Amino acid sequence: MTLPNAAPVPRHCDTETAILEAARDLLAEGGLEALSMRAVAARIGVSATAIYHWFENKEALVDRVVSHGFDRSEAYLWTAIESLPKGSVERLAALGEAYIRFAIENEQYFKVIFAIQPPAPRHIDDVPGHGGYRVLRQCVVDAMEAGNIRRTDPDLVVLFLWSVVHGLVTIFMACDPKDMLAECEACNSAVEHLSISIFLHFQELIREGLTPREAREAGSAERETTAPPGRDGPGVTGNAQPRGSSC
Amino acid sequence: MTLPNAAPVPRHCDTETAILEAARDLLAEGGLEALSMRAVAARIGVSATAIYHWFENKEALVDRVVSHGFDRSEAYLWTAIESLPKGSVERLAALGEAYIRFAIENEQYFKVIFAIQPPAPRHIDDVPGHGGYRVLRQCVVDAMEAGNIRRTDPDLVVLFLWSVVHGLVTIFMACDPKDMLAECEACNSAVEHLSISIFLHFQELIREGLTPREAREAGSAERETTAPPGRDGPGVTGNAQPRGSSC
DNA sequence: GTGTTAACCTTACGTTGTTAAGCAGGAGGA
C-alpha cells in the first residue's frame, strides 16, 4: 500500500479512496440504508472506527460520495451537447435528455441529495451538481441571444426547464406512471427509457406552449399592449393534433 | 382508556389514533429521523412494542401516516379551484399554486414519499396523493374540451404540468435558489412564498412556450400543410429517436 | 370454571452511529 520512495504522497490516500469507493458502490447497490459505516469498513478490510480518521461522521462521508458523483455531471452534460450548434434549441433539448439520463444512472445520488434535509436551505453553489446549472444557464443565454427562444429573464427559463426535467425524473423514481400513459402509444415507443420518451414529447409543449394557436393569434394584437400574467384567453376549439381517442 | 360500557367500540381505536397522531407530529417536527417507535410510544405513554400490535412495522406506520396526510390533498386541491370556472386556464393555474402550497405545508410527507425507494416502482394509484393526479387530469380534460388549451394527449399534459410544479418544489426543498434569482425583481415580489411567485411567472412560459413569436408566425404557414405531430420539429434531439407516427 | 381473545407489558437480541483509549510503526531530533 505504502509508496516506497515517493515521500510527499502520504499513504492515507489509499484508504480514503478505498472508503469512498466502497461507500459509492454500497450506495449504488442498495441505497442509503445499505451504506453503513461497518459495511464500508468490512468491504475494505478495516474496522468501522477507522473511517472516522478520514471523515468526521457518516454525513460527511455521504456528502463526499454524493459530491464526487455529481462532480461528473457537468462534464457529462457538456459531452452530451458539445457536438450540437451553440445557441440551438437542439442543444437545449439534448441537455434535458442528458440530465434525465444522468439522473437514471445516478438514481441513488439523486435520492440522497433531494431526500436529506439540510438544516438550512443551502446555497445553489453548495448543492452537488450545481455545475449542471451553469451548463444549462449558458445554453439558455446562448439560445436567447441567437433568437431561438423568447427573450425574458434567463434565470426564470433555466429554473423552468430544470423544473420540468427534474420533476419528471423525480416522479418516475417515486412511482411508475406506465399505466396512466398506456393509451399514449408514442410514449411507449422503442426508446431506452420511458422518461426520455416522454421528455421528447414534452419538448413540443415547452416550445409551443399550451395555448391553442387560434387563441394566441386572436389575442396577439391586444396583448401587445397589456400582458397580465394570469389572464385567460378566449378559447376557440382547435385540433392541432388529430389523433384517435386520447391523443 | 378503556371504554366502560360501549362494547361495540373497541378501545383499540384510541391507541391506534394516538399512535398515528404522535407519529404525524414527530414527522412534521423533525422529519423521518425524529420518528422512532420509541419516541412515538413515549409520547402516548405506551411501550414501543405496543405499536407492533397495530402496525406491522415502522414502514407500515410511516406509510399510514403519509397516506393520511395525502388523503387530504385531493380535497385541498378541489377547494382551491372550486370557485373558478370549469375548463378555465385560471383553474389550472390555481391548481398548480395549490399543489405548491400543499407541498410546502406538508414538506416532510413529500420528502418521505419521494425519498423512500419502493422495492418495485409503485403503480400510480398506490402513490399517496394520487387523488391529486385525478383532479389535475380532470382540469386538463375540461380545459381541453373548452378549447382553452391545445388538444393533445391529456395524460402527457398532466404529466407535464405535474412535472413543472413538482420539480419546482423539489428543487426548492433541496436548495435555496434565492441568490440565483436575485436579479429577477418580479420573483421577489410580495408573495408569500418565492416558489409561488416563480410559478406565477412560469405560467406565461407554460401558456406561450419558449419559441419566439416571430419564429412561430414564420413557421406557422408551412406547418399548416405538413403537420405530423410526432415529427422531428425544431428542438428534437440529434439522437434520432424512432418515433411512432401515431401521436 | 374453563378457554379465548385483545391489548398491552417486559425482556432481550442484533445492528446502528459514534466516542474513548490505546497500540504499532515510521520519522525526526538529540
Add this chain to the structure above:
DNA sequence: TCCTCCTGCTTAACAACGTAAGGTTAACAC
C-alpha cells in the same frame, strides 16, 4: 541508540434503534 511525536489504525464500549419472544391482565363466551 534513545526518546518523542505523529499517523493510522485497533478494540471496547456506549446509547439508540427496530423488533422478536413470551408473559400478564382484563373482557368475554360457553
